[in-house]
Amino acid sequence: MPDFDLTLPDPTIPGFEVDRYELRERPAYSFVPDRRDFLKLLGGGLVVLLALQSPAEAQESGGGARRGGPGGQATPQDIGAWLHIAESGLITVYTGKVEMGQNIRTSLAQAVAEELRTSPGRIELVMGDTMLTPFDIGTVGSMTTPIMAPQLHKVAAAAREMLLDLAAQQFQAGRATLTLADGQIVNPATGKSLTFGELTKGRKLTRTITADAQVTPATEWKIAGHDLHKVNARSIVTGKERYTSDLKLPGMLYGRVVRPAAFNATLASLETKQADQLPGVLTVHDGNFVGVACDDSAKLDQAAAAVKADWKAPAQTNSRELFAHLKSRAAKAADWQPDPSGDVHVEATYQVPYIAHTPLEPRAAVANWEGDHLTVWTGTQRPFGVRTELAQAFGLPEDKIRVIVPPTGSGYGGKHTGECAVEAARLAKAAGKPVKLQWTREDEFTWAYFRPAGVIDVRGSARKDGAITSWQFHNYNSGNAAIRSPYNIPNQIAEFHATDSPLRQGSYRGLAASANHFARESHMDELARAAGMEPAAFRLKNAADPRLRAVIEAATERFRWGRAKSRRGQGFGMMAGFDKGGYVSACIELTVLNGKVRIDRIVQSFECGAIVNPDQLKNQIAGGTIMGIGGALFEAVEFENGRILNPRLSKYRVPRFSDLPEIDIVLVDRKDLPSAGAGETPIVAVAPAVANAIFDATGKRLRSLPLKLDA
Amino acid sequence: MDLVVNGVRHSIRNGPARPLLAVLRDELDLTGTKYGCGEGQCGACTVLLDGAPVRSCLTPAKAAEGKQITTIEGLESNGQLHPVQQAFLDADALQCGYCTAGMIMSSVGLLKKNPNPAEPEIRSGLQGNLCRCGTYPRIVQAVRMAAQNNGGRHA
Known part of the structure; x- marks a missing residue:
């Protein structure tokens, strides 16, 4: 049951390779308030708006020509971001992106502070609010850093130039003689200074700029490109940060959805009498939706249990038959080509199960109706997409709906959709009061969506000297991201095969790049051994891209790759790869004892162009790597006949403190290259390097995730 | 029933079966303590009872009667962060921050x-x-820093 747009990457957008499961179509219409109305609300001061130009920018922020739609004319959607400097001196940036722990609230503030030569602490970011911020396709695909950050550099740089013009007028001095520091402009000749606020006083200046604004080159960055702690960290460590699940409105009720017994079930009969008699409990029934709302969250278990619902569900497959199911339902079988030019030939099949995002904050939403106007606070990566879902669910025009994204307890690609928002709004509509719905952990494990499972068949051939002669790679269901090998291979076929997914699936941190790297880099090891070559030398032999070579060399050097094993059960493994603008290589040391794998050390080198915040980059890389340990060694969603069998943290193992290896990160900073995102790609490194190290330790080649040795 | 939370006595409205987590979050609006799993597996709901960490999702409010309950909101004193809070700030030991309160309370x-x-x-x-964000290395570092700053001797 595909819930996602299956459009393939658009070849008309150069350099913008979006994964198959990333939601990427913007809605046909967007009824944002006219931006002139919005600008009235801002009061005096200076406003800079960025008009989008390039197709990639427009795609990301939803502007530009929509295929088959009325493209070309200037609409509010053509604005990527805007910045306001108030008469009080307060600097506010408006962006449709959201913060879920990936730290863009800080890194985007750094971009603006850099251009305005001021402190990031002076900059307020209004993020992910459909009434206040520009349309945005979503915080997806590691696109904030390569696309939104440069846009904010541009608007802030344009604001800086406007302020310099104003100051030159007021000081009656040449622009070039003025200096800008710490929120004010100084005329060194007279010693006089004016703050940004004073410069704009009594006026309202608006400018729309295009993409060619003069920004500070990365080599001259003083604030961007440097370490900076999270701007909202104090509010988090004191417990004051309000996530969606922490919000409280006057008169608010607490909600719970009474879930079907299985996927694809329909309601056969319903008895709510007993629940209705509980004091302060309201039951809601609409088609297949059944829910309760109470004045006390502690009553929710009792109220939901008192609802007697019978569901009818069709027979459905199970996780033991998953891989056969995916292969057998593919529309088209692989078309294998012979390769007579290779000396060694290796073929193998790799398997990747469904895994769950398991964000520590399960989905939550607070819905409030005022007449036919609906406001929903919810932790989503796609506030504008959720607004569309709400509009469709309630038959409302989008201008009657406002979606606000509070701080969110992470997403990892798992919070693109709006079902929790829709459910909260349905309960609130029935109750005539605001309702907060926080999904239970079991809801989150069952009724969200999963990282796609996949089967990957690979055939590779190489000459005795280690040169790969052909590479054939067929991926069933995982997706397209990083499906092509980055090595220099004369004959390469890499195909994605759509099939029937028994479970609801969608985006995930790194998404298909994890499955494709696991299969490819495992197979690279198998082929290296068949050719009688050492794995790092084999990769370097076939790597022509200098950026790929650089990360391999950085990781192997730091790891001291090639040294002899020093104890029983020890194994070394490595990998290299590329996705979403980032190059990665990892070397892993582990120990296998009594069939148990313990990862001792991971060295990971990473290059994503010009680094925007080295300390936070390391935090993201370490985090992605640790999350990757779960997918490599523990995680798999088990299911049978429309039910999830392990929907609890006591049954679904995620990485804990005891799993923590020594992690050594080597950053390769390329100030000459545009910055790419880093929240996703580091996760792809773990599984293949661990599989290769397990082989090194035991001689057993594991080709199915999670990697488990028979005890 | 009365509960003493962060040194303040509160009169709690109903039943002894209510989990402490619901009382803290919904009744007292102390939302720094989080729900993560409801089965004591994630630690996001950790608070201190007479100085010892407990999972408030599995602790009936009744069991906290007559004890000193400390939540993340009660660690700061006179605008001064507790050494463990300060260490989490200094080590930047957080990403999305949803686990942070529980981590700090367990560390205290x-x-x-x-x-x-x-x-x-x-x-x-x-x-x-x-x-889930995998900030473990920095959290270990933060606890070591807090220990060096006499974090264990604070209330």
């Missing part, structure tokens, strides 16, 4: 029992707390 409890834990003791002391 750990340092009370063992003011100078070795790294393996920190790991096993925090084994019941999950950080």
